[in-house]
Amino acid sequence: MYALVDCNNFFVSCERTLDPSLENKPVVVLSNNDGCVVSRSKEAKDLGIPMAAPAFKYKELFKEHDVKCFSAKFELYNFKSQQVIKIASSYVLEFETYSIDELFLNLTGFKYINIYDYCLDIRNRVKDEADIPVSIGIAPTKTLCKVANRIVKDFPEKFNGVYILDSPEKIEKALKWLNIGDVWGIGRKLAVKMHDNGVHKAWDLLQKPEIWVRKIMGIHGVRMINELKGIRQLELDSPSPKKSIAVTRSFMEMLTEKEDVRERVETYGIYCSERLRKQNMCCRMVTVFVQTNRFRKDLPEYRNAVTQILPNPTNSSILIGRVVNELFEAIFKDGFHYKKAGVIVNDFVPEDQRLISLFEEDMQNQHLPVMKAMDAMNKKFGKDKVRLGSMSGQNTFGRTQMSPEYEAFLKNNTLPEANFRFH
DNA sequence: TCTGGGGTCCTAGGACCC
DNA sequence: TCTGGGGTCCTAGGACCC
Numbered sequence: 001m002y003a004l005v006d007c008n009n010f011f012v013s014c015e016r017t018l019d020p021s022l023e024n025k026p027v028v029v030l031s032n033n034d035g036c037v038v039s040r041s042k043e044a045k046d047l048g049i050p051m052a053a054p055a056f057k058y059k060e061l062f063k064e065h066d067v068k069c070f071s072a073k074f075e076l077y078n079f080k081s082q083q084v085i086k087i088a089s090s091y092v093l094e095f096e097t098y099s100i101d102e103l104f105l106n107l108t109g110f111k112y113i114n115i116y117d118y119c120l121d122i123r124n125r126v127k128d129e130a131d132i133p134v135s136i137g138i139a140p141t142k143t144l145c146k147v148a149n150r151i152v153k154d155f156p157e158k159f160n161g162v163y164i165l166d167s168p169e170k171i172e173k174a175l176k177w178l179n180i181g182d183v184w185g186i187g188r189k190l191a192v193k194m195h196d197n198g199v200h201k202a203w204d205l206l207q208k209p210e211i212w213v214r215k216i217m218g219i220h221g222v223r224m225i226n227e228l229k230g231i232r233q234l235e236l237d238s239p240s241p242k243k244s245i246a247v248t249r250s251f252m253e254m255l256t257e258k259e260d261v262r263e264r265v266e267t268y269g270i271y272c273s274e275r276l277r278k279q280n281m282c283c284r285m286v287t288v289f290v291q292t293n294r295f296r297k298d299l300p301e302y303r304n305a306v307t308q309i310l311p312n313p314t315n316s317s318i319l320i321g322r323v324v325n326e327l328f329e330a331i332f333k334d335g336f337h338y339k340k341a342g343v344i345v346n347d348f349v350p351e352d353q354r355l356i357s358l359f360e361e362d363m364q365n366q367h368l369p370v371m372k373a374m375d376a377m378n379k380k381f382g383k384d385k386v387r388l389g390s391m392s393g394q395n396t397f398g399r400t401q402m403s404p405e406y407e408a409f410l411k412n413n414t415l416p417e418a419n420f421r422f423h
Numbered sequence: 424t425c426t427g428g429g430g431t432c433c434t435a436g437g438a439c440c441c
Numbered sequence: 442t443c444t445g446g447g448g449t450c451c452t453a454g455g456a457c458c459c
Binding site: 030031032033034035036038052053054055056057059072218219220242243244245246247248249250252253293294295339340342344 | 424425426427428429430431432433434
């Protein structure tokens with residue numbers, strides 16, 4: 001059996017650890033620029049605030065019900081996440097950190113202990129020591145663990161935070177209850193296709209011929225039906241090195257000046273380079289994209305992206321900045337209101353295993369010592385304290401005022417390196 | 424006025440090779 | 442004039458996840 005430990009309303013729960021008076025009140029956490037709702041307390045969900053709701057549309061509702069809003073504080077969330085992982089994973093020999101607020105535990109071989117009590121103990125200790133409430137779903141496959149977790153969350157008073165989904169009877173009952181759109185791996189598009197074909201509950205999918213599933217969903221679908229039947233298709237993964245790094249942001253205000261957008265894009269390129277160096281990796285491909293505000297139908301729309309393959313792999317901010325600049329020149333057009341831009345790097349090679357083109361000058365090794373020195377200084381004195389001339393160093397997105405509790409938190413905690421897919 | 428960010432994997436189709 | 446077939450590799454785009 002596997003267990004899925006899932007933090008309840010994770011970002012909101014983190015906020016509550018700083019300010020316990022938020023308990024039992026509606027609370028939301030907002031994305032960068034305070035644009036969207038990315039985490040909601042139960043009370044906020046009950047008010048009908050959907051996930052990813054644009055904050056501006058709900059201003060009135062927030063006011064009316066005194067919903068507490070917070071800007072995202074990723075340093076805090078990472079720190080709390082590490083605490084939860086450390087406690088929960090200490091109970092097993094093998095685990096997988098699935099995301100910032102979820103981890104799978106391998107309970108295989110736990111024959112002679114009561115799994116329910118064991119997991120209840122995990123839950124209580126995480127609550128006591130990290131002050132984060134979690135739900136635990138236990139089942140023979142990862143996909144069924146997700147289902148079990150869903151059941152825990154939907155019937156809180158019934159299950160006390162832990163539910164085991166093991167017998168065929170329980171599984172059948174659960175799948176006849178679960179909407180197809182709530183199955184792990186069914187997104188919005190697939191849910192529509194399912195409904196069009198009379199598949200409304202998870203159970204309905206199991207009644208479809210495999211050929212059909214294969215055609216509609218590809219290889220995912222076949223894996224999914226087996227997982228739902230309790231036949232394991234997905235193992236626990238060990239952390240794999242990243243295959244791409246992206247820095248993309250919406251701008252607070254729309255930008256029309258070429259130089260303003262250029263400065264942003266170059267800065268994103270430099271951030272990508274820094275993150276590459278942190279992993280001692282070089283990239284062979286750089287992509288730059290720019291786009292206008294897709295919601296403003298009254299303004300002309302434009303979006304474009306372009307990719308370049310580098311002759312020599314690099315992680316030098318200077319070299320990547322230069323490429324970003326060229327690519328930016330290739331796609332930027334005057335006369336548009338730009339809202340978002342980004343830089344993505346991929347196709348990685350370790351710093352010490354680079355293959356160099358015979359014909360192209362290779363500056364990587366000359367730059368590297370300077371770059372590493374810059375990184376060291378920024379680590380010591382603070383982000384962007386030492387930077388290239390092309391960066392303005394201005395903060396690019398707004399944040400609400402930091403609370404005294406958070407200031408104190410930042411001061412008192414050495415923050416671990418993030419190694420997650422963020423939500 | 425105001426609408427997130429960062430990832431992974433799969434597939435179809437084109438280019439190219441023999 | 443008529444012009445095969447199979448394989449690989451790469452890429453763009455689409456789907457999903459949190």
